[in-house]
Amino acid sequence: MNCITLAGTRAALAMEIHLQNGVSLSGRIYVIDTKTNPKAPSLHKVVDPADIVQKTGLAYPHTSHCLASGDLLVSCLGDKDGNAVGNGFLLLDSEFNVKGRWEKPGHSPLFGYDFWYQPRHKTMISTSWGAPAAFTKGFNPQHVSDGLYGRHLHIRFLHDPSKDTGFVGCALTSNMVRFFKTDDGSWSHEVAISVKPLKVQNWILPEMPGLITDFLISLDDRFLYFVNWLHGDVRQYNIEDPKNPKLTGQIWVGGLIQKGCPVVAEAEDGTTKQFDVPEIQGKKLRGGPQMIQLSLDGKRLYVTNSLFSTWDRQFYPDLLEKGSHMLQLDVNTEKGGLALNPNFFVDFGAEPDGPSLAHEMRYPGETD
Template sequence: MASAIVDKVKSVIQPEDENGKAGHCCSALSSGPGYASPEQAQKGPREKLLYITAVYTGTGKKKPDYLATVDVDPNSNTYSKVIYRTVVDHLDDEIHHSGWNTCSSCHGDGGQKRRYLVLPSLVSGRIYIVDTLKDPRAPQVHKTVEPDEILSRTGLAYPHTAHCLANGDIMVSCMGDKEGNSKGSGFLLLDSNFNVKGRWEKPGHSPPFGYDFWYQPRHNVMISSSWGAPKAFCKGFNPAHVADGLYGQHLFVYDWPEGTLKQTLDLGNTGLIPLEIRFLHDPSKAVGYVGAALSSTMVRFFKKDDDTWDTQVAVTVPALKVRNWILPEMPGLITDFLISLDDRFLYFSNWLHGDIRQYNIEDPANPVLTGQVWVGGLIRKGGNVYVEESGETWQSTVPDVQGTELRGGPQMIQLSLDGKRLYVSNSLFSAWDNQFYPSMVEKGSHMLQIDVDNVKGGLTINSRFFVDFGAEPEGPALAHEMRYPGGDCTSDIWL
């Protein structure tokens, strides 16, 4: 029985290539990239550098986007400063999310290195490959995968999430065709040299919407989420487009690594616009969450005894009745979340309300709120929008940091390996930033650090740390997703 289980796991983590040979990446050689387990990752070294995507696309400045290197070593004389900018070659890319060429799924292969950061450009469809190993403080563009090549080979456009696979390939979710139709969504495969291989999913098994995805090899499953049609969201958010069917409310369950769509989960009105999706880090667990932005819910998904999957709303952030806003009620708009490496805490950001929350998820079906901090939003004191509740009005209290008023709302988050530091950026997507936080576009975004009590729970702003992208040499920029050179809890997957 034990040997049968081992053989099954090997067949999953070492899928055959097109010649019928087993994938090389996890071939039980000497220690490779990342960590052998989430437990070992928690004991990894403290982060000293952080990479964050920054854009001028959509800001009115005709300048190329860039990857910023930030010094996060508190003992450094450049702590909390941008120390390098890797500027790309083109305009109007909207570099958005990022992923690694390899991660802890290849820890068993000493021939692999976490060297290249994969930077999909959401608007142009271009994908930049950045070498971070030659000089981690000053990464350089290694290769560019052009959108015409991707389109001609796959028909895909609007690339979003990149994950390394255990056989050495990189998979990138794409959200539409070149016209911005969501029905053109699918999954792009690049080989280890970043050549276009084709689509991952089998013909006829493409999802009707695309966005994020996560795979869990021990359960032979990959699940993806659904933002909306690029021709809709690239123009900003129009509530009528939800009723028109231009935004998603489903999760798509695939056989892994075969690429066949085996189940579609309709989240209904309690799961509108499901964005970021994460499994628990323990690879034996068939449980995860997705953040539904418009419904402002955290939805738990889980495998049932019959090997099918189901969902349950685990957390709801009630919409607030407001005055002086475009609608009578304001959703929290959960735009990003993550899970600590020990699977004890879940963190998410409410981009419109302006708070970050921490929940204990030791009972995954019943999260318990353990921390909350206000770092921006539309209902802050001094603004025009008021919350109306029980016959009274109120606004949130948002402190200044280093004498600077915080702009926009909390958006992307990244947690340190030991679970004690949460980094926060505040740009969502330039078209939406322009719509909801025009002053942030004008003045630039910023990055904060939140100190975390990862024993009892609790969140506190670190007043020593503040990266002001309003003070960039080429003018105010919008900063988005963050990565550490040594890996993090939203890019590493264990087998």
């Protein structure tokens, strides 16, 4: 995952992954100069994983956020052996040198992944994916039972710094959970949105979860967007009343239950259905919607479809052969609604060095 520094000069890319004849994770952090020539970004610095491990014991860097001090805070998912034990937060200075660990000794989270903070409330909340030794090999339901995965994947506070509420996305259960501060100053939570699993035929399990792998909130705090990577739809909810989100837009742009695929959803009466997924510029949409980024005016929602190479191979093997793509959804910011823009299609399968798997996008002044 990446971030744009406060000065807008460089984007710090937190994790490089290569998968060849098994799994090889470099753990490098690349710092890219995006200001000198935005049309031709250049490599500014590489933070060596050996330096990170030696000074902090951390490995598998993932999410990076910029602090007001100019330092960068990076969540790490485990130790050098892929165990979740020992994960925590890496602190880099403004020149991208390793300063050490951010959290106090004995206060590391059980798992690492995403995090966000609300300084006025003196609160930071982190989320969890799982042990790298487990998820890098692909998804195995037994690993969930074995306690190798966490529960909530992404977190977003409302952008209004005075607000004491936000949402976390729970991937496997496909719930959006609202958290909030109570009158006594403690924090509580409740399920705000629940995507029911679909009963399916011709799949590895009798039921298929939506698998919420990313979500975001518009800068004006009016709309929440999330994706169901397996079902294949992108959703828009009005959250002007955070306690009562209202579905205002939904569109299918991939997934395992689209027409022409072997998997079908089964209704209670025994009838089956599949979803219509449009083609764009003569191309069939591959994979499922995975990461999203919203333009600053809230009118364009960008979508990519690659989650993680081993998981892509497991659930959407054609992505490895044909590459991923990026789409643009046009957003109705007045009444709500999503529409696929037929004039925007970035095909990473056409890269000069072969098909690529594009994961995440970032705007300066990002909307996370």
